[in-house]
Amino acid sequence: DVKVTQSSRYLVKRTGEKVFLECVQDMDHENMFWYRQDPGLGLRLIYFSYDVKMKEKGDIPEGYSVSREKKERFSLILESASTNQTSMYLCASSLSLAGGSYNEQFFGPGTRLTVL
Amino acid sequence: AQTVTQSQPEMSVQEAETVTLSCTYDTSESDYYLFWYKQPPSRQMILVIRQEAYKQQNATENRFSVNFQKAAKSFSLKISDSQLGDAAMYFCAYRSYQGAQKLVFGQGTRLTINP
Numbered sequence: 001d002v003k004v005t006q007s008s009r010y011l012v013k014r015t016g017e018k019v020f021l022e023c024v025q026d027m028d029h030e031n032m033f034w035y036r037q038d039p040g041l042g043l044r045l046i047y048f049s050y051d052v053k054m055k056e057k058g059d060i061p062e063g064y065s066v067s068r069e070k071k072e073r074f075s076l077i078l079e080s081a082s083t084n085q086t087s088m089y090l091c092a093s094s095l096s097l098a099g100g101s102y103n104e105q106f107f108g109p110g111t112r113l114t115v116l
Numbered sequence: 117a118q119t120v121t122q123s124q125p126e127m128s129v130q131e132a133e134t135v136t137l138s139c140t141y142d143t144s145e146s147d148y149y150l151f152w153y154k155q156p157p158s159r160q161m162i163l164v165i166r167q168e169a170y171k172q173q174n175a176t177e178n179r180f181s182v183n184f185q186k187a188a189k190s191f192s193l194k195i196s197d198s199q200l201g202d203a204a205m206y207f208c209a210y211r212s213y214q215g216a217q218k219l220v221f222g223q224g225t226r227l228t229i230n231p
Contacts, residue, residue, distance in 0.1 A: 033219075042120075042224050043219070048218055105219060107160050108160065
């Protein structure tokens with residue numbers, strides 16, 4: 001079974017702090033994604049990566065950056081946390097296959113971040 | 117850009133009954149994929165069912181089936197014989213056939229099962 005793990009289930013930080021959210025997958029997937037989940041808005045893509053050291057902006061990248069130094073690990077960085085970044089953050093991974101619906105995204109358990 | 121809309125923030129159903137969750141989407145593409153994901157309380161999101169747009173036949177997975185209406189851009193999920201374990205947030209999602217494999221999600225529908 002694919003396993004996607006995230007470093008924390010719950011995190012509380014203060015405004016202005018630098019925050020690192022870590023995601024690790026164990027199935028040698030090329031693609032990794034960071035989403036933000038808010039009530040009434042569903043999931044929105046922040047950043048994704050299709051290879052080591054490669055990254056692409058998603059729909060809401062402002063205030064975030066990412067790092068992918070190893071294939072299995074994808075980090076989301078909040079350079080200076082703000083209260084409007086209080087949210088649930090979900091990591092996902094998938095194989096990189098041309099087309100094909102079977103390369104589904106597998107999700108981690110999520111990190112609920114509160115910025116005070 | 118593609119958009120996905122789930123107009124039912126909450127739904128409830130009696131155990132053993134059938135419930136249908138609605139989803140509409142907007143796209144100018146002809147080839148794409150549609151998915152329903154389930155997020156149980158405090159548990160990981162899992163894929164429930166998927167549909168390729170080029171297939172006319174509606175996808176079915178045990179008690180879960182979809183009604184895919186391509187011309188109407190509608191993709192509803194039917195859950196038959198509802199069970200307590202079906203209680204969850206359900207998200208409809210769209211993915212383009214080509215290019216970046218990112219998902220575009222709807223707002224979600226919270227499904228409650230009444231015993």
